[in-house]
Amino acid sequence: MIFLPLLLAASAPTADKAPAPVSASDAAAVMAPLKAWFAGIDATDATAIRNQIRIDGGGGATIAVSRPDGTKLVRHVTWEDYLAKIKPGEHRYHEQFTASPMIQIDGDIAMVWGDFTLSVDGKVATCGVDHFDLVRENGAWKVQNVTWSQRTAGCPAA
């Protein structure tokens, strides 16, 4: 996986300006827990993912599913419910961003928005956009919430 920071427009840190530019080092710091998260998916290691979550923050995962028949579904799950589904099985999973995600950082808040694919046994099964909401607490970036769109149609090849 390659994570390239998207540099945002420069500005002074005042209220009437856009967020400050994202340096490569700041972007790398924000992306580090997401890289670890994706590695946890690849390894079906729920603990590795849990370590990237602000687990006491009350957040969770929200999924907006578009089915091939056109029906749509939105559901929200707690972190515990999400993590309970991450367990070793017969399939190999791999999730990655397929392009440089948009990254915004302001103080101890960050958001990452980017296209992803999720492959099962080497074949892209679903795709969409991952939207991570992160906060930095005690010097460490953690995921407060994640929301993603999920579809099976029109996905790029692995």
Added chain:
Amino acid sequence: MESPERDLVAAHGGMPGGVMIAAFFLGLAPAMLDPGRAEVLAVVDAAFAGIAAKDEAAIRAQLRPTGTATVIMEKVDGSRTVRSVDLAAWASVDSGPERYNEQMVAPTIAIDGAIATVSGRYIFAIDGTIRHCGYQHFDLVRDAGVWKIQNVTWSVRTFGCGATRARRQ
């Protein structure tokens, strides 16, 4: 008086997968945007209108039933605290006579299918004077054709907010 609880809990106060657009001052933005983005912005704007009207029901109508409101308080001495509460708490308002006005400033809007984000700097004014500012990040989803706020995260600073007076009162 400015409510500490309001500050802490209810301080409403192009890219991959979508097109990024910045709109200066959220309340003025919808008419200038395409219908999709205007629809997303309208949800945040309606929440801010509820804040201005101190109408909890109007704010709550823009929120999903589950989600979090996370606030990072930034102190002048550099110390920071992070607190998360149920999203419903974000709708809390006090009944005092102060006039609240919250605005996003040049927000970034991204949409992919039924998910969206509105993010960027905001200002929060009381009786026409900016009292705090920061960065605010809304996470929205569209369910049954209706956009609502799933989560919100924001920082609160009482310094470095500039002398700009709120444009909408």
